Amino acid sequence: MGKTRKNILITGASSGLGEEMARRFAAKGRNLGLCARREGRLETLREELLAANPGISVAIRGLDVTDHDAVAAVFGELRDELGGLDRVVVNAGLGKGAKIGSGRAEANLATARTNFIGALSQCEAALEIFRAQKYGHLVLVSSISADRGLPGAKAVYSASKAGVAALGEALAAELAKTDIVVTTLLPGFIATDMSSKAGDSSALTATLDEGVSAMVSAIEKEPRRAALPGLKWQGIDVALRFLPNELTNRLV
Numbered sequence: 001m002g003k004t005r006k007n008i009l010i011t012g013a014s015s016g017l018g019e020e021m022a023r024r025f026a027a028k029g030r031n032l033g034l035c036a037r038r039e040g041r042l043e044t045l046r047e048e049l050l051a052a053n054p055g056i057s058v059a060i061r062g063l064d065v066t067d068h069d070a071v072a073a074v075f076g077e078l079r080d081e082l083g084g085l086d087r088v089v090v091n092a093g094l095g096k097g098a099k100i101g102s103g104r105a106e107a108n109l110a111t112a113r114t115n116f117i118g119a120l121s122q123c124e125a126a127l128e129i130f131r132a133q134k135y136g137h138l139v140l141v142s143s144i145s146a147d148r149g150l151p152g153a154k155a156v157y158s159a160s161k162a163g164v165a166a167l168g169e170a171l172a173a174e175l176a177k178t179d180i181v182v183t184t185l186l187p188g189f190i191a192t193d194m195s196s197k198a199g200d201s202s203a204l205t206a207t208l209d210e211g212v213s214a215m216v217s218a219i220e221k222e223p224r225r226a227a228l229p230g231l232k233w234q235g236i237d238v239a240l241r242f243l244p245n246e247l248t249n250r251l252v
Contacts, residue, residue, distance in 0.1 A: 005086035005137055009033035009078055011065060011122060012092030014041035016192035017141065020212040021089065021219075026053045033078030033085070035063040036092070057082060065092045065118030075125040087137040088126035089219070090119050090164075097153040108156040115160035123167065127180070135179040139219055140168040144188045144227060147240035148248055172224045181222050185215055188233035206230070 008025050012018040014036030022032055026049040034042050039062035046058045059081040061074045079085045094114040098104035119140065130136030145158035146165040168184030175182055189204045190211030206214075206229045214229030227237035240248055 005030070007031045007033070007079075007082040007085050008087045008089065009035070009075065009085055009126075010089040010091055011035045011063065014038040014045065016208075017187070017190065017212060017215065018089070018091045019045060020208055021091070021216060022049065024212060024216045026056055026058070029053065029056060031057040031059075031082050033059045033061070033082055035061050035065075035074060035078070037062060037064050063092075065122060066113045068121040068124075071118075071121040072125045072128070075122075075129060079129055084133070085126070085129055085136065087139065087219075088122065088129075089139040089141065090122045090126070091139075091141045092118060092122070093141065095157060097155070097157050099152050100155055111156050112160050115157065116163040119164050120167065123171065127171070130180045137181045137183065137219075137222060138171065140164050140182070140184045141215075142168065142184050142186050144186050144233060144237055144240065146186060147237060168225070182224070183219060183222055184225050185218060186225070186227040186233075186237060187211060187215065188227070188229065188236060190229070204232070204236075206233075 008030050010018050010022055010032065013022050013034035018036070022034055022045060026032060032049065034045065036042055039060065042060040046060050049056070049058050059078050061078060063070055063074045065071055092114065094111045096107040096111045098107045100108060123138065126136070126138050130138065142165040143158070143161040145154065146161040148158070149155060149162070150158040165184055165186065168182055172182040172184070188206065190206050191208050211229050218226040218228055227234050
């Protein structure tokens, strides 16, 4: 990476990973454009960030990433308000889910719409801006679950995150010889409200501090792909991708 990415847009910034990433980047002196459905929580976060870091700018917008036209409009507004965008973190996600065919299709469809179609809308809007200015850093927050389809209630979540990972891989290959960098993050279990509701293994779950520290560190290094946090999740990533199903079925 060359110059510092000064102006950063983060979606899904009202809680969990997005909220904590906003705190970390604010502490580094970056200007932030923050989006989420819960605009009231963004107002509170903006006040907190400006009080702790008075030298930065924080712009907020309410946004449902499943509204494609709204995504394009809001990204443009935040670019204009901040005076440009250097990095966009596609983070907004949904963890609903049910066994397929169990009569709860709407939970699965909502997860697919938010996690994949919503991510695609964000990539469209971000890359339109980056292509026009000929530089930028696009960060896609996928999941270790992208490595191998997970059974039961997590099936659609893992499928949607696999779609995000494949999208990141495609864009990284396409843009490899340009000044637009694409990074795909594959976090393992990190303690958030979403992970607790999903019933993730407590023995494998990293603290929010540990998880977001790893994410921010990886984002700043701008790799093409990063499984995290730590060697444990890098190992699980390799195992899920390359070991036979007979062995990995025990992990999922």
